[in-house]
Amino acid sequence: MSATRRMIEVRDADQCCPSVLAAPMDGVDAQRLAVGFAALADPVRLRILSILADSRAGEVCVCDLVSPLEKSQPTISHHLKILSDAGLVHGERRSKWVWYSLDRARLAQLQSSLDA
Amino acid sequence: MSATRRMIEVRDADQCCPSVLAAPMDGVDAQRLAVGFAALADPVRLRILSILADSRAGEVCVCDLVSPLEKSQPTISHHLKILSDAGLVHGERRSKWVWYSLDRARLAQLQSSLDA
DNA sequence: TCAATGCATTGATGTCCGTCAATATACCAG
């Protein structure tokens, strides 16, 4: 899988944001939403999002996450892949480093699915 | 455990809603938030919340959940306990039935933890 | 070309979770 290929699967505007409270949800919508919240259901991943949100440049490389989170580098990569599959972050390779940034729009979608 | 005892552990207003995006989160806050999102990270539980939100009286008994969700009664009870422990629903016994209702304030807390 | 660095993937391990059958508990009607 090439680096330039990795973005095509990320998002489809229609399939992301049913509302929990607006109407009875069918199993398919519920399953999709559950995957989104599952990405948020881990303290390491929440802290990754938090660090990304707080970064000056809006992005950080993996090497800058390992030490503050006190997890191994493979573990951090694992969590970044889950966040990336959920559309919450995007990674871009620049020379030796991969820079990850937050997708605030995707986060807002999940948030709005909880609208009253 | 008696029915009247079950409410004491439910909530403490201070411990529920750190913000993901406002500042770097410590592990304790992240852990607490992750527990909240984990309660939302299952399609059956999301559909329970959805059914509760859509109910006329604002509450439904367990017996009204089993058939639409196509899960066994113990499974539904299991999910209701998880939602209850997370403070997202509350159950009240009235005669033979236990009526569950949505805690919209708790849901709003989780939602606001994703504020930009 | 070679060694070093940054990141991803694989494989293994222990733990947690969703599910249901069986059982227990609570309540009510008779």
Next chain:
DNA sequence: CTGGTATATTGACGGACATCAATGCATTGA
């Protein structure tokens, strides 16, 4: 008290997940 109904709990099973060591791949610099 007895039987029936509604819900909760227990125990067991299979699958998913978090974690890390080892390894692979890509990039850079010498």
